[in-house]
Amino acid sequence: MQAEMQPLKPKSFWQRPEGITGAIFLLALVIGGGYLFVQVLPTLIKLAENTLYLAGLLALLAGLLYVVLDPKMRNLIWFMYKSVMRWITGLFVQLDPIGILKSYIEDLKKNLVNMNAQISQLRGQMHRLGEMIKQNQREIQTSLGMASRAKESGKDALMVLKARRAGRLQESNMKLEDLYKRMEVLYRVLTKMYETSEIMLEDLQDQVVVKEQEYKAIKASHSAIRSAMSILTGSGDKRYMYDMALEAMAEDVGRKVGEMERFMDLSKSFMDSIDLQNGVFEEEGLRMLEKWEKEGVSFLLGKEKNALIAQAEDPKNVLDLNASAHPPKKEARGRNQYDAFFES
DSSP, rough: OOOOOOOOOOOOOSSSSHHHHHHHHHHHHHHHHHHHHHHHHHHHHHHTHHHHHHHHHHHHHHHHHHHHHOOOHHHHHHHHHHHHHHHHHTTOOOOOHHHHHHHHHHHHHHHHHHHHHHHHHHHHHHOOOHHHHHHHHHHHHHHHHHHHHHHTTTTTTHHHHHHHHHHHHHHHHHHHHHHHHHHHHHHHHHHHHHHHHHHHHHHHHHHHHHHHHHHHHHHHOOOOHHHHHHTTSSOOOHHHHHHHHHHHHHHHHHHHHHHHHHHHHHHHHHHHTTTTTTEEEEEHHHHHHHHHHHOOOOOOOOOTTHHHHHHOOOOSOOOTTTOOOOOOHHHOOOOOGGGGGGGO
């Protein structure tokens, strides 16, 4: 039973790159604050002996309690802290979600070129393997015919020789047919991934053009002061929410591109392990592919992964190696798959 794919959840502050920076700074603040408190404690005790200074210290303590107990003030301080940590981290790491999405677009374009080359190579191998299986079948029939005639002629030695040859070819064909089925799974998955990735690239390019303009407008109209005021009034920070939507979109694209690249590596290793000229292949390549088949639902293919594997196992569903994959046109596909990330 394959596990269901978990819905994508936005990363918390601590799970993002700026969260690491924030944790380091927070630790430094705690250690530094504790050390400073120990150093100034004698001075605070002396100040507390003076009524006027004591009143000031109590007022300061009341202010700190207000910040701690008031939800809006806590949110404001937290927002300011996250903003500063994000700015510091952004000096060293690419945090701009639009920039990240643009880099994924370039990765997708390169992957599609490489995947198309893999599909062509695999198609060629499958054609050759299919011919080997047919040739073996012809030789099996020839050997069985010669064995039959040798038996009728009383040539027992020749009969045994031809019968054994037919048996060896039959055993070889069973292995080759099993290999062909695994290659068919690989071909169907690669072709579907290619088609799905073409759609994803087109949707992503369209979305980035639109969202880049919207993002610039939001950044221009939502200054740090306006964001702070939005938090204090309880209306929420529109820019922050837009950032989260873009980051969730980038996270979704990232894991799909990652799966695409991992499967391409798997398929390359599998194809490299096959030596059709000598009719041999490494069992490790088969095991890697079978392991992938048994893993959970694909991020890129969704539940179609199970359907593709079932099609390859179905003898009635004959694969046409000469058919080219064409993704449905935009009008037939409907809405952009990334619109949902920006719906409130």
